[in-house]
Structures are given as structure tokens and as C-alpha cells.
Amino acid sequence: MVGAKKSPKRRYATRMPVAARREQLLDAALAVLDRDGYRGLTVEAIAAEADVTRPVFYAAYENIDALHNALLDRTRNAALDQAMHVLTVSGDPRDVDAWILNACGALIDQVVEHPQVWKPVLGVTHDAPRVVRERIAATIELIHGYLTTGLATGIELRGGPDVDPDVLARLTLSTAQEFGRLVLEQPERYPKERLITALQVMLASALPHRTE
Amino acid sequence: MVGAKKSPKRRYATRMPVAARREQLLDAALAVLDRDGYRGLTVEAIAAEADVTRPVFYAAYENIDALHNALLDRTRNAALDQAMHVLTVSGDPRDVDAWILNACGALIDQVVEHPQVWKPVLGVTHDAPRVVRERIAATIELIHGYLTTGLATGIELRGGPDVDPDVLARLTLSTAQEFGRLVLEQPERYPKERLITALQVMLASALPHRTE
């Protein structure tokens, strides 16, 4: 996946047009990121991972920040798509508790399935540089916006106590993120079923079925 | 506070015994940390902040990791003390919802009052090196232990639905942390009252008064 056949006496790496090289470097960068964190994500390390020399990197990207942005473009789009999918697939928003439950469950599935997409978003990749943090924060903010709108609608339609949808959205998000982290870091101790069951019990005692 | 009077033609910094120098360097390190994050927390920067040359640093601490540990000793003790204070001051644990509410409120107060203690714990200081992260994680784990025990007792005494105390403790902690972050980063948008009120409403609709 990272590329370059190991012909034993190869002197020059196999050649690639810039576009292809860019993709390959992104893959290499992801591998390095997963192994060494942002601290280890240097031009040198990426080039080595791709089995190539540094000038090749600079032919593809202006500098490391450019690569950060390219990586974020790929990841952010993926994360946003998946998040939106989670938000839209979780059933009737009027059923607030069932909806939150479904959304958390769906998110856990996505996280388990695409950890490399979600690790940075969940802050499991700890030493992110400023650019990365800012863009991730913006993404979270975007999702929070959608979530607030959806919850506000649901709360209004449901009637009952006057919950602050903005804060509820924050807590839902931070709960989902916490679940994501737990599943990523201690999957044996916190399997999906345990988390979902626990949340279900809490929500069941929390939002008594509305009396329509 | 950071030290060294600016006598205009001073050639050598005023002298200090090692112990005093250590304290001064810790203060300087905190200032640098607040300004530039862990990424900027280098021996060079600390020494400059203390208006001293690097060899002085090395006379006080073996290397930067030693300073990290010393800083953590100071901070961790403070955070732990404050957290324990929060846990014990929040009233009768059998009244689970009131207790959580009080605890979150008390934590917000502590965070606002001692931001430099809580920023690293809340992950607001983003680029912490491994040593720091591990020790903070251990502290959180410790608090989580106490919290789980307390909640388990409360849940049992209260009777009612069989909530998973471990997961509830995780969510309570992550909620408190989210509140802390919100108060630190957007104090106008999320003042303490708003957060507490919102939580109160949710808990009120959540845990109907037990029927003793």
C-alpha cells in the first residue's frame, strides 16, 4: 500500500506522475501518523516510509503544511460524510432518546470501521499542530450546528421540559466522542454492547415515553 | 515573578541556590507553556523566560523530562486535591442527580479559579508529550475509580433501574470535562449558569424523584 517493490538492486525509485505521488505520500503520511503521531510526521519520515528521498516530497507538496491540509481535506470529507450519514440514518428525530441512542451506536460502528479517520477527530492523536486542530475544531463545530438544529426540532415537537438544545448537543457530541475513544482504546473493557446498553438504561430512566 | 531585576548593565544573573532556581524555572516553564504550548516548552525557551542561560537549567534539572515531572508533581497534586474536594463537598451521594449537579458546578468553579492547573488536564493544552499524557491519564483514571465507587453506592441505595456505574462515571467525567473546556474557551457563550441550568433540566427529566 505504501509502495515500491523491493527490487534488490534498485537505485532509483519507480517513477510516478505528480498526482499519483501525492496520493502515495498521503498514504505514507497516514502510516507514519498512526505509528509515531504528529510529532514524528516529518518530511523525512514520510519520504522514508514511501521509500523515496525528500526532494521527491517537495516536488509533490510545497512543504509539510501543504501535506497537512491535503490530508485534512481527505479526512475531513470522510469524517463529515460519515457523521452526516450517522445523523440522517438514526430515525425520527422526534424520538429524541431513541435517536441519540441510534446515532451513538452508528458512530461507534463508523469509528471501529474507519479508525484512521476518527482518531484525529477524537483527539486520540494527541500532538496535532495548530492547523490540524483548528480545522478539526471547525468540523466539530459544523456537526454541532446540525445536531443543535435537529435536537431543537425534536425537543419542540416532543413537548415537555424546556431543554437547552445547544448544550444538549454539546453533551451528546462529547458523549459520542467519549464512546469513540473508549472503543478505540479499551475495546475489551468497553465493547459496543456495554456502552449502548448503559446509555439505553440511562435514557430510559431519563426521558419517560411521551404521552401522545 | 519570573525573576531577575533588570540592572541595565548586569552581566551575570543574580545567583540563587539550586532549590530556589528550581522553583523559578517551574514558574518560567508555566509561563512558556501558557504562551506557546508544549511545542514551545524547550530548555532554551524556559531559560530565556527566566533570563538565564541554558547551563543554569541543566544545573537544576537533568533534562526537560525531569522538569516535566516536577511540573506534573506540582500540578497533579493540586488537581487531585481540588478534584477530591469537589467529590466530597457535593452532598449526599444517594441523591445521584443532585450530587452530579453539585459536582459539575464545583468543578467549574475550580476550573475558573485555577485555569493553569486544569488546562492540561482538560486537554486544552494540546500537544503534550508522552510523559505528560500518561500521567494525566493516570490521574483521570484515579478520579474515575473514586467516582465509580461513589456512584455505585448511590445507585444501589437509590434502587430503580440498574445503571452501569462505570460507564455512568465515564460520562459524568466527560461531561464535567466538556463543561470545563466550554467555560475556559467560550466563557461568554457558556457561562456557568447556563451549563448548570441545562444540566439541571436534563437531570430533572431524567431521574424522577425516587419514591421512598
Place this chain on the structure above:
DNA sequence: GGCTGAATCTACAGTCGTGTCATATTGTTG
């Protein structure tokens, strides 16, 4: 099979941070 441009490599210069000398200064003590 050779040409030729595109892609890669080697090698260098520059920056920033670490850690450790021998040397210079201080301020305290007799």
C-alpha cells in the same frame, strides 16, 4: 537502439534545539 525530458538522487547549506566543557564572575567568609 539511442534521445530527451521528466523524475529521482546525492550533497550541501541553513536552522534550531540539546547537552557539556573550560572560563569568568559573584558574594561571602576569614
Place this chain on the structure above:
DNA sequence: CAACAATATGACACGACTGTAGATTCAGCC
């Protein structure tokens, strides 16, 4: 006030990374 021990300093040797220029090789085309 002179000497001495404690303390601070400038300067050096490293090491890791960035970014670039000129030489080298490859791959496709005639």
C-alpha cells in the same frame, strides 16, 4: 580586602530536520 567556593556564562560538538541545486538515471518515443 583577599581568597575561595558556588554559580553563571560563552562557545563548542552534536543531531535532527528543512529546503535547494546540480548531477544522474529512467522510461517512453522516434
